[in-house]
Amino acid sequence: MRFIPAFLACLSLATATILENGQARLNPYPGQAVKIPNIADNDPTWKTYPPDAHQISYKGRWCSKYISWWSSPGINFRYAGDDVAITFGEHTSNGVLLAWRISGQPWNFANVTAGDTYQFINKDTPGQKTAVDGQQNTFEFRVTNWALGVQLKRVHVTKGTRIYGIPEFHRKIEMIGDSLTAGYTATYEGISSFAWGLCEGLGNVEFTFTAYSGICLTDKLCWGNPRGQLYQWLQTSDTGFRAQQIYGTNPEPWPFNKHQKADIVVINLGTNDSNQGTETGRVPDAEFQANYIKLIASIHEKYPRAQVIAMQIWQGFYSYGNTHLQNLDGYQAGILAAVDSFKKKDGGNFVHYFNTTGILQHNDINPLWHPTDTGHIKVAAHLMQFIKLKFNWELGNTGKEVYSHTTYWNDLPDY
Template identity: 55%
Template sequence: MGLSTLVKCILAPVLASATILQNGQVRDTVFANTSIASVNSNWTSYPPNTTEISYKGRWDTQHISWWSAPGLKLGFTGDKLAISFGQHTSQGVLVTYRFAGQDWMFSNVTANSTHQFVDASTLGFDLTLQTQRPQTFELRVTNYAYGVQIAGVHVAEHARLVQIPNFGAKIEVIGDSLSAGQYATYEGISSYAWGLGAGLGNVEFDITAYPGICLVDQNCWGNAHGQVYQWLRTSDTSSRSVDIYGDSPPLWDFAAHQQSDIVVINLGTNDNNTHNNVTNEKYLNTYIDFVAEVHGKYPHAQIILIALWNGFDQVGNTYQQGGAFVDEIKQVYAHYKHEGFVHYFNTTGILQHNDIGPQYHPTDVGHVKLASHLMQYIKLKFGWVFGATGPEVQADTLYWNDEANY
């Protein structure tokens, strides 16, 4: 069966230790224990609303993170940095973080705790190198279904936070599990959406994606609403959101945040599932309306519609890529073609059947391939340049063979 008949979302995940497999082999994962008892007078503390903290993705007024791969970035002086997490932090949520241009590290954090992520022994830390590269700190939540609440940021006693200006351009990916990175190694930060934004390197990016969600506004795999409704809200459709906001999630204040210059929409795989019973006509009309809504919020943005690859079926003695709403997505493109801000990205041939994992979602390699093609498309189509020039983009992807004779 193809992806359209099998993909679904796990809406109420139970936190447990996970095993990461590489071609069937267990990967050793050792995450740093960053927890500390508390901060004292040897620290300088900042509240979560300090202007030196640049929040990435969607966060609410209580500084609670939502959607896929939200995070923060800041600059700092001194030789240590810690973050306190509030009561609305998911228990044991895995976060990834890095100092300056070093590789991403991982740690599990939890509610009402403080974690020290940088000290003088941190790899790459050298106060004499601050003129080479700003002394920055970044943190991202890896999982779409969990989140953190920032309660405070702490640096050394006589140190301070430094605001890092946002990049001048921004890209946003609106999608479902395929964009949220479900079943990828580190989920959100292993997704093609992450690879696209972080791979471009010199842009801000948001991943407004959640597993199982449809485009149309109806219940799909337990998601109470589709993206035509939820994208306008701060929070996603998770049980966390329901626990905090009930059935009235707050509207996202688009005017208060940096506008997106490019919006990538990858929606319809869940609508196409017979379980959700969305007609072709309803999907088409909703998609046309949704593009208009996105254009209304970002009137200067270029909008890219991704053709759905929808898995692979074995046909005879080979494999064949499936499709979903092929004609409808082309019709949406045709509807806006004369206005010049809508573009069609054909995914045919980018992924092969072994780029889809056992859970019917792209493997890490599949995500990298899709991200790479999208990067090149954006470069050729809009003249954007690749700005990632050294620091790691995709975490834990250093695999190689050093055996010359085998």
């Protein structure tokens, strides 16, 4: 979908006010990490790990410079001791917002900046002393801002203790999309998106969100993005301004052979292709259909055993008499034809169509034409059930928090 240009988005960092129907949210960013002096390698109170330490698990796409890209990338590891601190490198976006937590505790939030060290955990941090069955606690962070990122420079824990690796889950989902998947205008962006709700809600799965606001499926200039997903999903970095500063027009190709292959790939693309307001206008239906087929073929080449889910895009709602109707002019015929083209081939039963019609209503779309938090939750819930019924995947998250700050209730029964 259309989005605010990157230079404006970067002015609105995560220290801004979060509004709930026009009212400021109280304490929207609990758990700010404490900025401390940078830690030397020989510091007597800290044990330091470099970014290439095998115990650190990288989630999402990170380049060889240990810079995060796309939506909701992060790291995790287990640790012993009372203290965890992290030093961020020069390519960290100033003020970028991280969501972080201990094990399955509620999410906390911390703004960090380039070249500084932040202590996230000490002996008094809530949840620190609740590990059970002799297991160490887990530290995890995710970058919430889709246009920003961090560079991991060092990880520090209490001297005399250590960090431990965490094995990958056996299943993985990759989401390829635009602003809808990246969580643009959702309360906490990436970790409020339907992609996040799906994958965290399923639980026990690895996931990557190769999604960026304003990007087209078609490889063309689109809302400031110089390339489309036909090209860019094959690259490590996204199409943003900072990627262009660091890599120019020569991004690092994503080393598919060095990473866990996806079992399911979800495509949610076409909203920007269909928009007349893009730099070169709406992509014709036949061209979009051909490009959709090319993308599925590219995915099948990289992940030959993956199931591909083609999501029908939603185009919002319009007034009709005294009600509202959903706009269905979103390449529906082209996406269906692309799916059917594979089903006609031998062994083409790996492509599936997910019809989103009727999941969202007009009040699930916010004033900037994207889903509200409730809208994202609804899409995630339906897609989760689709995957459960279609592929017999279990719902493995039986307690860990998924969406942050969504515990609302009415305790005034007499009104």
